[in-house]
Amino acid sequence: MDIDAAPAASPVGIGSIAQVEEMDRSFRTAMIALRLHDGSSSETSRADDLGGLAEMLADLPDDRHDDGDQMAVEIIASHRWGAITIDALVRSGSVREAARIAHVHHSTMTDRVEIITDTLGFDPMSGIGRTRMNLAFLRWRLRTSRVLELVPTRNA
Numbered sequence: 001m002d003i004d005a006a007p008a009a010s011p012v013g014i015g016s017i018a019q020v021e022e023m024d025r026s027f028r029t030a031m032i033a034l035r036l037h038d039g040s041s042s043e044t045s046r047a048d049d050l051g052g053l054a055e056m057l058a059d060l061p062d063d064r065h066d067d068g069d070q071m072a073v074e075i076i077a078s079h080r081w082g083a084i085t086i087d088a089l090v091r092s093g094s095v096r097e098a099a100r101i102a103h104v105h106h107s108t109m110t111d112r113v114e115i116i117t118d119t120l121g122f123d124p125m126s127g128i129g130r131t132r133m134n135l136a137f138l139r140w141r142l143r144t145s146r147v148l149e150l151v152p153t154r155n156a
Helices: 020-036 052-059 068-077 082-091 095-102 106-120 127-144
Strands: none
Touching (some): 068 127, 082 095, 082 127, 106 127
């Protein structure tokens, strides 16, 4: 069996590799990977790509979304550019790289980072600030994920 073979379903979340006695952990991380999938591509979402974040997110309660960082991400995501911009920042190492990922001019991204900074109340480009923003964004994505919702079927 080829573990890298593409599954027949989409979207797909694959859990971290585990021994039989740790399959519950693998399943929980697979659900995290699946829920973080944006549903717009056929790309497989792998928990191993998240490293220890997948396990940490799997162990957090789903209903805890009242912290200030997540509330700020919710406000930012209400802008039509908000979630795309934070996602680009999460996936990049600089504002210029984030601008390329989001397909906007770097000065536009700089303006957006200023708005994000004001809304969060901390610098999302600094060391711990980046970690705080990334974690709040991932938790927001998990909470707002629609990947597991059934698509309505058409009546014939």
